[in-house]
Amino acid sequence: MASTATHLRLIIKQALPILVAISDEEASVKPDPMKWSKKEIIGHLIDSACNNHQKFVRAMEQEVSVFPAYNQDAWVHLQQYNKMPWSQLLQLWQVYNVHIAQIMENLPQAKLHHKIYISEEGPFTLQHIVADYNEHLKHHLRSISTEVQFLANSIQMVY
Secondary structure, rough: HHHHHHHHHHHHHHHHHHHOOOOOOHOOOOHHHHOOOHHHHHHHHHHHHHHHHHHHHHHHHEEEEOOOOOHHHHHHHHHHHHOOOOHHHHHHHHHHHHHHHHHOOOHHHHHHOOEEEOOOOEEEHHHHHHHHHHHHHHHHHHHHHHHHHHHHHHHOOOO
C-alpha cells in the first residue's frame, strides 16, 4: 500500500496551498442551509481520518472487524466546525492525513485480506477500505475549489 500512501501525500501537498489561500470568512460560507461550508467539509474529512484510522489499525489486529456506522451530518453539526479557525482545521487535517499515510505505508501485505463490516454492510477488505480513503478525500476536495478539482483529477492512482 506504499503507492496509496504516496498518493495521499501528493494529494495533501497539492491541495494544501490552495486550501490555505481560502479566507476564513469564505471557508465559513454555507452555499445552502442544507449543505456544508468548506470548514464543515474539512471537518468531515477529519472525522473520516479518525474513523478510518480505527479501521486500519483494528483490522490489522484481527481477521474480521465490525465497526458502527457514523452519522456524518450529526458529527459535523455537533463539533461545530464552522466556528473553528480555518487555519486550525487545515493543520489538523494535514497532520492527521500524514499520519494516515504512515499507517498505509506500513500495512503488512498479509493483513490486506482482513474483512471489515461497517454496521450491516460488508464484508470489505482492508485493502479496499484503504484504497477508497483517497477517493473519498478527493471527492470532497473537488467540492471545495475548482483548482483542487483540477489537481485531484490529475492525480492518478496506481495499485
